[in-house]
Amino acid sequence: MVRWEPGARERLQEAALDLYATKGFEETTVVEIAQAAGLTERTFFRYFADKREVIFAGQELFQKAFIDGVAGAPKDATPLETVASAVISAADFFGDDRRAYSRQRSTVISATPELQERELLKMAALATAIAAALDERGVTEPAATLSAESGVTVFRLAFGQWIAPGSTRSLIDLEREIFAELGALSAPTKS
Amino acid sequence: MVRWEPGARERLQEAALDLYATKGFEETTVVEIAQAAGLTERTFFRYFADKREVIFAGQELFQKAFIDGVAGAPKDATPLETVASAVISAADFFGDDRRAYSRQRSTVISATPELQERELLKMAALATAIAAALDERGVTEPAATLSAESGVTVFRLAFGQWIAPGSTRSLIDLEREIFAELGALSAPTKS
DNA sequence: ACAGCGATGACAGTGACTGACATAAAGGTG
């Protein structure tokens, strides 16, 4: 096996993120991305459904980790405990090495409503998949959806703190902390 | 005051929903919507930022009801109770008279990923606004966001049941029921 | 009558995205 040459897909992804970060999403044309990758516009659209999707490709493994985490949770766990265990186990995907990349990517998304919409759609799909996995385990609605959505929200909050400037704690720690707060929400009023 | 003539904005909204429902969103062009309303494409874009937005215009009052509901909740309520009270009070917006319309609108949205994205963005904005209102009341993060997101999720689930075919119960009832399930989620494991 | 103003139309332009077809490189089969 010779040295790894990045394929067209990888070159397009890198060029796109780079241009979105430097010029801005709207100011970047697909033609520019394609040229930067040494390809044509038409080829771009053979790899990615649209201009937004190039930022979100390759999250299937990460989403699969969530689902597997649900399936692998202890059988006697409550729905929320199940989701917590899945969310925490999926955090392995985000080690310190990915922090800088995640930061750049999130900065671009935060700056672009169009990309935020797409991210919300991905998260909604993730929540739906988690709810379905809970269903497999016998959790009924609406508990399944409620737990799944809560878990995704915790993940998003933890992820936001994880990539915050100056943050140095691990994603797992942050998730655990926020899950604890979630549990405290339904606690009786302190009197 | 003479008889009410629907203005350009209303005609566009009605024509758009009608066409989206009958022909489908992607198959409908903005020119068609404008023609159906007796206007031109250019005028459409003077009233709505894009082809999706025409379906979502006029939700400001409804979102305002949520925020006011948060501000008007009893001072000794927990964050989750506060949000529940807000969500429940905002349900007044959806009486039985709006059910048929809401159904048609939701059917169109469910059939169109592009519209789902926009709806998710609106819901995310609503959750952010609710969290900010909680902040005003002294609720700290991440409890504020967690509560707000939970409340919005409950609303979405209840709304989904409210417009389900054959459904006849009131939105408020459905919301109460699902909030109860949410509270039960963090209950100790039944042993 | 006229000046100003708000709503609309007309028109040209950009850029995302698609379908159809051509081409070229890579690999297997006789």
Place this chain on the structure above:
DNA sequence: CACCTTTATGTCAGTCACTGTCATCGCTGT
């Protein structure tokens, strides 16, 4: 090695969402 098939890419034309600019039309107050 000639041949065929597959796969990746380029080319081109076309549609449609969306924008900037300028013209026009009708109303309103003076």
